[in-house]
Amino acid sequence: MPVRAAVAGASGYAGGELLRLLLAHPGVEIGALTANSNAGQRLGALQPHLLPLADRVLAATTPEILAGHDVVFLALPHGQSAAVAEQLGDEVLVVDMGADFRLADPADWERFYGSAHAGTWPYGLPELPGARAALEGSKRIAVPGCYPTAVSLALFPAYAGGLAEPEAVITAASGTSGAGKALKPHLLGSEVMGSMSPYGVGGGHRHTPEMIQNLSAVAGEPVTVSFTPTLAPMPRGILATCSAKAKPGTTADAVRAAYEKAYADEPFVRLLPEGQWPATASVYGSNAVQVQVAHDASAGRIIAISAIDNLTKGTAGGAVQSMNIALGLDQTTGLSTIGVAP
Ligand SMILES: NC(=O)C1=CN([C@@H]2O[C@H](COP(=O)(O)OP(=O)(O)OC[C@H]3O[C@@H](n4cnc5c(N)ncnc54)[C@H](OP(=O)(O)O)[C@@H]3O)[C@@H](O)[C@H]2O)C=CC1
Numbered sequence: 001m002p003v004r005a006a007v008a009g010a011s012g013y014a015g016g017e018l019l020r021l022l023l024a025h026p027g028v029e030i031g032a033l034t035a036n037s038n039a040g041q042r043l044g045a046l047q048p049h050l051l052p053l054a055d056r057v058l059a060a061t062t063p064e065i066l067a068g069h070d071v072v073f074l075a076l077p078h079g080q081s082a083a084v085a086e087q088l089g090d091e092v093l094v095v096d097m098g099a100d101f102r103l104a105d106p107a108d109w110e111r112f113y114g115s116a117h118a119g120t121w122p123y124g125l126p127e128l129p130g131a132r133a134a135l136e137g138s139k140r141i142a143v144p145g146c147y148p149t150a151v152s153l154a155l156f157p158a159y160a161g162g163l164a165e166p167e168a169v170i171t172a173a174s175g176t177s178g179a180g181k182a183l184k185p186h187l188l189g190s191e192v193m194g195s196m197s198p199y200g201v202g203g204g205h206r207h208t209p210e211m212i213q214n215l216s217a218v219a220g221e222p223v224t225v226s227f228t229p230t231l232a233p234m235p236r237g238i239l240a241t242c243s244a245k246a247k248p249g250t251t252a253d254a255v256r257a258a259y260e261k262a263y264a265d266e267p268f269v270r271l272l273p274e275g276q277w278p279a280t281a282s283v284y285g286s287n288a289v290q291v292q293v294a295h296d297a298s299a300g301r302i303i304a305i306s307a308i309d310n311l312t313k314g315t316a317g318g319a320v321q322s323m324n325i326a327l328g329l330d331q332t333t334g335l336s337t338i339g340v341a342p
């Protein structure tokens with residue numbers, strides 16, 4: 001019997017990518033599709049690439065419409081999920097693709113999101129130590145932010161292996177879909193095309209506490225993170241370049257071995273052969289993550305680089321992978337590691 005899944009926020013980028021994946025999932029039947037200002041519209045008018053669902057009409061996001069499903073995905077702006085989730089029963093699996101339930105520390109939430117903290121749910125990054133067990137059988141999942149997904153997967157093996165000092169410096173370039181569909185003047189085509197620009201510099205980006213949370217848990221001590229995001233002129237993709245000071249005595253072989261150990265059995269993470277470097281084009285539309293690591297002996301630093309598709313592994317693919325684990329399905333069900341090229 002397939003599970004019946006509702007998608008709130010079906011008119012947005014994350015909801016659209018989720019529907020693309022759910023259409024190919026053998027264990028899921030797509031139920032209610034909801035939106036906000038676009039309620040009443042045909043999905044085909046907003047997500048023309050989702051041909052099999054083109055004639056479905058978007059409903060308003062209400063508890064009545066979302067009732068009667070096995071799984072409810074919330075692809076809503078930050079701060080909107082908690083109020084919807086609390087009106088859904090304890091028996092339904094709720095997968096929040098927003099930020100509302102990612103952070104454990106209420107002070108971090110209040111500082112970066114400016115509202116009251118709603119709580120903390122099992123974290124949907126199964127590759128992190130301990131995360132998969134917390135997802136098994138869970139009725140609540142907090143899907144990670146796209147940058148924290150890329151950064152945590154690039155760096156956690158260095159901390160798990162005890163090889164890196166607790167200070168990380170990260171720059172990451174993201175495609176523009178990361179900012180959502182709502183009109184933003186700095187994201188007009190003429191502003192973005194042919195240019196790269198940083199934003200949220202100096203510790204201001206809301207994903208910083210999420211990265212600190214993930215890396216500190218693995219390191220077993222507080223890790224500081226200096227994170228600089230950059231907007232890149234492409235629709236999808238994140239390339240995260242992460243660096244941490246190597247602990248004394250660290251060798252290139254030890255670094256390689258730590259990454260091989262971390263990713264030996266992970267179906268979505270590909271530690272590239274030495275000399276080959278991650279590229280966003282290689283993971284376009286797929287749930288795959290490319291990772292590469294180097295030991296810069298002259299600078300005494302570990303450099304780890306990852307590439308993901310922000311909408312797939314960075315959001316909707318991560319959501320489906322975690323749903324699979326929560327439901328007791330193989331984590332790869334309905335998900336592909338095959339990209340699109342050129
Ligand atoms: N884009 C990305 O790469 C990633 C996104 N996410 C998360 O996914 C969530 C959605 O992001 P994204 O799809 O990019 O955003 P979009 O702006 O593209 O879509 C937002 C969706 O939420 C709906 N919506 C807006 N306000 C409300 C409301 N008050 N009540 C109910 N529904 C509402 C919109 O409906 P309508 O169209 O009718 O206004 C639309 O369907 C965010 O929390 C984001 O953090 C997570 C990781 C990566």
Ligand SMILES: CC(=O)N[C@@H](CCC(=O)OP(=O)(O)O)C(=O)O
Binds near residue numbers: 180
């Ligand atoms: C390019 C761009 O603007 N990216 C978004 C983050 C992407 C994302 O989806 O993060 P959440 O899941 O936390 O929303 C940003 O920097 O705010």
